[in-house]
Amino acid sequence: MIEIKDIYKTFGDNDVLKGISATFQTGKNNLIIGGSGSGKTTLLKCIVGLHEPTKGQVFFEEENFTDMDFTQRVPIRTQIGMLFQNSALFDSMTVEQNIMFPLNLFTKQSAAEKLDRANFCLERVNLKDKNKLFPSELSGGMKKRVGIARAIAMQPKYLFVDEPNSGLDPKTSIVIDDLINDITNEYQMTTVVVTHDMNSVMGIGDHIIFLHQGQKWWEGSNKDIAHTYNKELNDFVFASKFMQAAKEKL
Numbered sequence: 001m002i003e004i005k006d007i008y009k010t011f012g013d014n015d016v017l018k019g020i021s022a023t024f025q026t027g028k029n030n031l032i033i034g035g036s037g038s039g040k041t042t043l044l045k046c047i048v049g050l051h052e053p054t055k056g057q058v059f060f061e062e063e064n065f066t067d068m069d070f071t072q073r074v075p076i077r078t079q080i081g082m083l084f085q086n087s088a089l090f091d092s093m094t095v096e097q098n099i100m101f102p103l104n105l106f107t108k109q110s111a112a113e114k115l116d117r118a119n120f121c122l123e124r125v126n127l128k129d130k131n132k133l134f135p136s137e138l139s140g141g142m143k144k145r146v147g148i149a150r151a152i153a154m155q156p157k158y159l160f161v162d163e164p165n166s167g168l169d170p171k172t173s174i175v176i177d178d179l180i181n182d183i184t185n186e187y188q189m190t191t192v193v194v195t196h197d198m199n200s201v202m203g204i205g206d207h208i209i210f211l212h213q214g215q216k217w218w219e220g221s222n223k224d225i226a227h228t229y230n231k232e233l234n235d236f237v238f239a240s241k242f243m244q245a246a247k248e249k250l
C-alpha cells in the first residue's frame with residue numbers, strides 16, 4: 001500500500017500539484033488520469049522520489065519515504081519497478097542484457113541465476129527466445145513488454161507505469177493493459193499507472209484518481225465513472241461522441 005498525504009509541487013512560480021492525498025491499495029491497478037498538464041507525471045515522479053515534493057509526504061506501507069535520505073531509501077527503491085514513456089531501453093544492450101541490468105546493479109546473484117530470472121520474465125511477457133535481439137529490432141509493443149519484463153525482474157512490490165499505451169495501436173494497448181493487470185494480481189503489487197487512454201480506464205481502472213489543475217478532482221473506480229456528475233471528469237472522459245454514445249448504453 002502507498003499513501004500520499006497533501007502533496008504539493010511547485011516549479012518556480014508554477015504550482016503544479018496543490019495538496020493531493022490518496023491511498024493506493026496492494027493488488028490493485030491505481031490509475032492517475034487527467035488532462036494534459038494536470039500534473040500526472042509530476043505526481044508519479046514525486047511518489048517514486050524522482051522529484052522531491054515541495055510539501056507533503058509519501059508512505060510505502062508505514063514508512064515515510066519523503067523523510068528518508070538517499071541511503072535509507074535504497075531498500076524501498078529496490079522494491080520499485082518502473083516503466084516510463086518510450087520504454088527507456090538501452091539501445092546498445094540486447095533484450096536479455098536490458099532485463100538483467102537491475103539484477104546486475106542491485107543483487108549478488110550468479111550469472112546463471114540472473115539469466116534464469118531474465119528468461120522467466122521474458123516468458124511471462126510472451127517474448128520467449130527474443131533474448132539476443134536489440135531494441136531497434138523490436139516493435140513498439142514488444143519494447144513495452146521488454147520494459148515490463150525489466151520492471152518485474154527484481155520482483156517489485158510496487159510498479160509505476162507512465163503512459164503504457166502511448167504510440168501503440170488499440171489492440172496492442174489492450175495486450176499491455178492485460179499484462180499489467182495480470183501481473184498486478186499475480187504478484188500482488190501496488191501498481192500506479194498514469195494514462196489518458198480511456199480503454200485502460202474502463203478496462204483496468206480498479207481505483208482512479210482524476211487530476212484537474214493540480215488537484216484531486218474525483219476519485220472512484222471504472223464502475224463509478226459512468227454515473228458521476230462531476231462536470232470536469234465527464235468532459236474529460238466522455239469528450240468524444242463515441243464515448244458519449246457508449247455512456248448512454250451503460
Ligand SMILES: Nc1ncnc2c1ncn2[C@@H]1O[C@H](COP(=O)(O)OP(=O)(O)OP(=O)(O)O)[C@@H](O)[C@H]1O
Binds near residue numbers: 037039
Ligand atoms: N522539471 C520541470 N520543471 C519545470 N516545470 C515542470 C517540470 N516538470 C513538469 N513541469 C510542469 O508541470 C506541469 C505539469 O506537467 P506534467 O508532465 O506533470 O503533466 P501531465 O499531466 O503528465 O501532462 P501530459 O498528459 O501532457 O503528459 C506542466 O506545466 C509542466 O510544464
